[in-house]
Amino acid sequence: xxxxxxxxxxxxxxxxxxxxxxxxxxxxxxxxxxxxxxxxxxxxxxxxxxxxxxxxxxxxxxxxxxxxxxxxxxxxxxxxxxxxxxxxxxxxxxxxxxxxxxxxxxxxxxxxxxxxxxxxxxxxxxxxxxxxxxxxxxxxxxxxxxxxxxxxxxxxxxxxxxxxxxxxxxxxxxxxxxxxxxxxxxxxxxxxxxxxxxxxxxxxxxxxxxxxxxxxxxxxxxxxxxxxxxxxxxxxxxxxxxxxxxxxxxxxxxxxxxxxxxxxxxxxxxxxxxxxxxxxxxxxxxxxxxxxxxx
Numbered sequence: 340x341x342x343x344x345x346x347x348x349x350x351x352x353x354x355x356x357x358x359x360x361x362x363x364x365x366x367x368x369x370x371x372x373x374x375x376x377x378x379x380x381x382x383x384x385x386x387x388x389x390x391x392x393x394x395x396x397x398x399x400x401x402x403x404x405x406x407x408x409x410x411x412x413x414x415x416x417x418x419x420x421x422x423x424x425x426x427x428x429x430x431x432x433x434x435x436x437x438x439x440x441x442x443x444x445x446x447x448x449x450x451x452x453x454x455x456x457x458x459x460x461x462x463x464x465x466x467x468x469x470x471x472x473x474x475x476x477x478x479x480x481x482x483x484x485x486x487x488x489x490x491x492x493x494x495x496x497x498x499x500x501x502x503x504x505x506x507x508x509x510x511x512x513x514x515x516x517x518x519x520x521x522x523x524x525x526x527x528x529x530x531x532x533x534x535x536x537x538x539x540x541x542x543x544x545x546x547x548x549x550x551x552x553x554x555x556x557x558x559x560x561x562x563x564x565x566x567x568x569x570x571x572x573x574x575x576x577x578x579x580x581x582x583x584x585x586x587x588x589x590x591x592x593x594x595x596x597x598x599x600x601x602x603x604x605x606x607x608x609x610x611x612x613x614x615x616x617x618x619x620x621x622x623x624x625x626x627x628x629x630x631x632x633x634x
Contacts, residue, residue, distance in 0.1 A: 364393045368403060378402045422537045425597055427512040431479055432485040435538060449631060450487045457598060458575060465576040466628065469620070470602040471612045476633050477602045478506030481579040488505040489541035493574040498544045498566070500592045501581040502553035503547035504588040511535055519547025523565050524556045542573070557591040563629055566595070583616055592624045601630040
């Protein structure tokens with residue numbers, strides 16, 4: 340009996356040694372139910388015999404799929420995996436669905452500029468994204484930029500303050516009539532940001548019920564009392580706003596955030612309108628971080 344126990348201990352030690360010399364991919368695949376212990380030993384044997392990487396050996400034996408390997412690599416490198424084509428998230432979220440595209444790279448460059456110029460060092464935490472006329476484009480840019488920040492592992496909050504024509508519900512497949520910012524400010528119900536399952540470190544607070552008095556809600560002390568403490572719980576907060584062509588809601592939100600990034604569309608946004616917005620926001624004490632030009 341003792342001899343048998345000794346043999347088993349030696350086998351266990353050998354397996355543990357082999358695992359320590361490989362990546363953590365094997366134990367992670369076992370924990371996910373993708374591999375059995377016997378599969379793991381077979382992969383380790385091939386890895387040792389042919390000098391392959393663990394993932395290549397597992398694929399060669401047909402024990403896992405390429406998607407399984409990519410999922411583990413995303414986990415190991417704390418990177419958001421590209422969702423399946425069947426995902427109900429809006430596929431225009433290029434930072435998520437087309438991470439190798441020029442648009443995604445441009446978002447990463449914008450993220451770096453904001454990190455260098457504003458978010459580092461802390462305690463600057465919030466930025467309102469403001470445009471003259473493009474509600475959809477502003478929301479899409481804000482959402483993609485938020486995803487880009489979340490991909491750094493930063494706790495990122497995305498708020499939809501466009502109480503007149505909410506935009507983020509559809510992008511993130513949230514219930515159309517889900518309570519949100521307006522309901523919270525009006526004290527109709529308590530609301531918590533929704534964690535986005537497909538994007539680690541990202542939470543979204545939707546606009547909520549379309550209220551008859553959006554400007555009064557955004558100017559109220561309840562907005563400050565609710566939103567300011569919430570912002571402190573996150574590393575980064577990006578706030579989507581209503582366009583300034585028909586109302587001044589965005590000015591209120593930007594003034595509360597303290598900083599704004601202007602969104603302009605090439606061949607659409609008039610320079611005169613952009614200059615007027617810039618001047619007005621500066622008068623309100625808002626720090627302008629620059630202008631993002633959409634194609």
